[in-house]
Amino acid sequence: MKKAFVENFLAGSYSLLLHLALVVLLIVGLESTSTPQLASDPSVEIVQATVLDEVMVEQEMARLEEIEQKERDEEKQRQQQVEDKLKQTQEELARKEREALDLAERAEMEKQRLQKEAEAEKLRIAELEKQRAQEEQKKLEAEKQRQLEEQRKQKAEQERIAAEQKRKAEEEAKAKAEAERREQEAAKAKAEAERKAEEARKRQAEEEAKRAEEAKRKAEEERKKAEEAKRKAEEERKRAEEEAKRKAAEDAKRKAEEARRKAAEQMIQDQLAAEAAESNRRRVAGVLNIYAQQIQSRVKQYWSKPANAKAGMLVTLEVKLIPGGDVRSVKVIKSSGDPVFDRSAENAVYKAAPMPMPSDPDATQQILSEGIQFEFKPE
Amino acid sequence: MAPNVLRYLLVMLAILLPLQANAVLKIEITGGSATALPIAIVPFGSEGYAAPENVSDIISNDLASSGRFAPVEKRDLISQPHESQQVNFADWRLLRSEGLLIGKVSSQDGENYQVQFQLFDVYKAEQLVGKRYNVPASGLRNLAHQIADIVYETLTGEKGVFATRLAFVTEMKNADGSKRFALQVSDADGANPRTVLQSTQPIMSPNWAPDGEQLTYVTFENSKAEVYVQQLSSGRRNSVASFKGLNSAPAWSPDGKKLALTLSKNGNPEIYVLELATGNLSRVTHNSGAIDTEAVWMPNGREILFTSDRGGRPQIYRVDAEGGRAERVTFEGGYNASADISPDGRTMAMVHAVNGRFHIAIQDLQTGAVQVLTDTTADESPSFAPNGRMILYATEQKGRGILAAVSVDGRIKQRLGESGSAVREPAWSPFRR
Structure with a gap:
């Protein structure tokens, strides 16, 4: 304007x-x-x-x-x-x-x-x-x-x-x-609209509150129900536990009795086995004792001791045999420090092959699995 | 609870006991025999011109003569390999030989020879040593001795003496009954003797300088005993002792600077030390009533062993090289003379009389134990090999002097050389330098 x-x-x-x-x-x-x-x-x-x-x-x-x-x-x-x-x-x-x-x-x-x-x-x-x-x-x-x-x-x-x-x-x-x-x-229309909106809001809030109340009530009910269920479950669990314990105790008792019985049996068996093993051991030891003497004299016979071998020298060999008594391996596990002396010992073992084998199969098995350890000393 | 545990332990113990028995069988080997090592020496192959010397035979003889090796008989050799790839180790194991030596000698012109050898450990199937050489024909024999030394040292751990030399005196009778004497040097096996001095008068007591290049000896060529020193390579020589009376039994000191010798310039044979560079003379023994002679130096160069009859019968004494009181060393038997000492100074060799028979014996200087090594009866002049393993000496066979050697353990006895002349007073050279 x-x-x-x-x-x-x-x-x-x-x-x-x-x-x-x-x-x-x-x-x-x-x-x-x-x-x-x-x-x-x-x-x-x-x-x-x-x-x-x-x-x-x-x-x-x-x-x-x-x-x-x-x-x-x-x-x-x-x-x-x-x-x-x-x-x-x-x-x-x-x-x-x-x-x-x-x-x-x-x-x-x-x-x-x-x-x-x-x-x-x-x-x-x-x-x-x-x-x-x-x-x-x-x-x-x-x-x-x-x-x-x-x-x-x-x-x-x-x-x-x-x-x-x-x-x-x-x-x-x-x-x-x-x-x-x-x-x-x-403005008037706006005020009217606002008033109406306010009313709607109020109405909604009231409904919300109502709904919340309802939900709360329901939740409370649920909770109570859950508590009840839990309590029941707990009771059930305790009962089951007690039952299991009781059963376990019974089982344990039964098993312990079983074990005792078995242990007693086992002990008798073990004692028998031990006696048998001991007897076997004595037998094998006896066989090996004789066998060792045979091997000793045979290897000694083949040992060309070096002329310059001095007292105090010592070489230790680990010897593995194969069933025919032939030498599978000779290993110096402790050297004398003198290569000639060591070699003379190794060669003595090789030359002594094939070694005789024990007549007893257990003794033979032991010789084959464990081998023989030789110690060579000049005197 | 406790009884249960106890029971359990008992059971376990019972079970474990047999396992203990399964421990490794242990066998102790002591003593053994110092037997000769079996070694297979395959005759060396030959290519081109034939060699004037059989190298493998020389090696085989050397090794056998030492008594430390027992070469496999040639007829027992399973095969004849000359190269490593031809070797089947299993064959050689069957022979139980501890070593296998193969080699080859070849020549394109008959003058120069190529020699190669290889020594194997047959059980481990590995080469222990192998070498190749070029030598003139004249060097073949010496080369064979050197190879023998290498084999010996490889398998025994000690130095071989096959390439060393011997000095000795020969005596020949001429047709008119007069005598001819010669100082000779040969290989260690007595072969290949070379004359270094000839005389119509006696030559005595040859002794090696420590360098192996000179000899000292006693000669009567000037109608009296004189001590000479001679250079082997040039033949040049000079008199070092021609005092009034006796000049005899020279012995070179270990440092090569002095001679110990016997002089009677003061009336009675006594031991003196002569300084070669200056001619200075110092008297070691003072015993007017006895003969002191045959001096030999201890390896330490400070003491001298000698023979003296100061106790009525010849015995070995020891005295400081600077002089002083002599102490008696030998007590066993009524006659001990002509001492030599081993390179390690522990063992003394001597002529030892038993019931009027003269043998070579050794005495342990620490324990005093005496061991007679020979059964021959007119033994004289023992001389240690430079490795101390053998003792060279002279003896008589059918009334004639010969060379012989015996191992210090007495097991090996051998005759050396086949010369037509009587041989006396041998001396073993030091190692070649």
Whole structure:
């Protein structure tokens, strides 16, 4: 609303300014047209007065009068034209500066022509001046009239603008009032909606609360049920445990009795086995004792003891045999430090092969699995 | 509870006892016999020109002569490999040989010979040593001795002496009944004798310098006993002792700088020490009533053993090389003379008379135990091999002097050389340097 008002105001201002400008231009144009009349020079008339005769003067007077009449008519006509033109100019308020200039140009041409005519005139200047003064007066009045008219028009325009502004203000006020009314209505509607929403919320909250209450109640029920179930399960478990314990105890007792019985049996068996093993061991040991003597004498027989073997030398060999009594491997497990002495011992074992084997299969098995350990000493 | 545990332990014990019996059978071998090592020596292969010496035979004889090896009879050799890839070890195990020696001798020109050998442990089927040589024909015999030394040392752990030399004196009768004496040097097996000195007069008591390059000896060539030192390579020699009276029995000190010798320049034979570089003479023994002779240096170079009859009968005494009181070393028997000492200084060899018969005996210097090694009856001049294993000596056979050697354990006795002349006073060289 305010903006519209400002725009209107500015539009009004522009048109006012345009009007003022046109008025100014018109005044300038009028001033230029009147200048030659005010500036006529008296010195020129004196020169031509020396050749005058009566007839000629008469004729001349008649001609001048005719001319003057003619001129007066012309002037009148011209004045009319000027006025027309001015009038036209006034009507064409919206026309541009160039047209005003055209007018000024024509006025200038006219001025020049008038100046030439003024030069021919010598004797009727005063009359002319008088007429001219009268005409000037008329012109001034016309101008004044025109200005008045202009002022009236401007006033009317201002009134129109004011009326327009008033109308606009009224419209704006009306629109504002309308807007306010709408706003109030909207606010009212909003408040209504809010109220309704609040109500809905309240209702929902109440329902929620109700539902929560229900859920809580149900949960409580569930919990109670679960507790009950748990308690029952616990009771069940305890009962089962006790039962299991009882059973386990019974089992253990039974098993222990079984074990005792078995252990007793086993012990008897073990004792029997141990006695058998001991007897077997004694038998095998006896066989191996004889066997060792056989092996000893055989290996000794094949041992070429190095001549430089010194007392205290000792080499230990681990000898593995194969069933036929041949040597599978000879390993020096403790060297004498003398490679010749070690080799003599190794070679003695190799040369003694194939070794005799014990007659007893247990003893043979032991020899084959465990091997024989030899210790060679020079003395 | 406790009785249960006890019962359980008893049962376990019963079960474990047989396991104890399963421990490894242990057998102790003591004593053994220092028997000769059986070794298979395959005759070396020959390529190109035939060699003038049978290298493998020389090696085999050397090893056999030492008494430490028993080379397998040639006819028992299962195969005749000359290269390692031809060897089937199982064959050689059947022979129960402890070593197998193979080799090859080849020559393209009959002058230069290439000899290669390899010694294997047949039970472990591995090479113990192998070498290759280039020698002129004249070097083949010595090379064979060197290979024998390598085999000996590899299998016994001791240095062999087959490449050492012997020095001895020979005596020949001319047709007119006059005698011809020679100082000779031979290989250790008595073969290849070379004469280094000849004389119509007796030569005695040769003795090696420790460097093996010089000999000292006694010669009567100037109608009296004189002591000479001779360079073997050049033959150059010079008299080092020609004092009035007796100049005899020179013995080189271990450092090679001195000679111990017997001089009678003061009337009675006494032991002296002569410094070779200066000619300085120092008297070691002072016993006017007896003969002191046959000096020999202990390996430490500080003491001298010698023979003296100061106790009425010849016995061995020991004295400081600087002089001083001599102590008697031999007490067993009525005659002990001509001592030599083993390289380790522990065993003394000597001529030991039993019932008028002269044998070579050894005496342990620590225990004093005497062991007679020979059963020959006119033994003289014992001389230890440089490895101390054998003792070289001279003896008589059918009234003629010969060379013989005996092992220090007395088991090995051998005759050396087959020279036509009577041989006396042998001396075993040191190791070659």
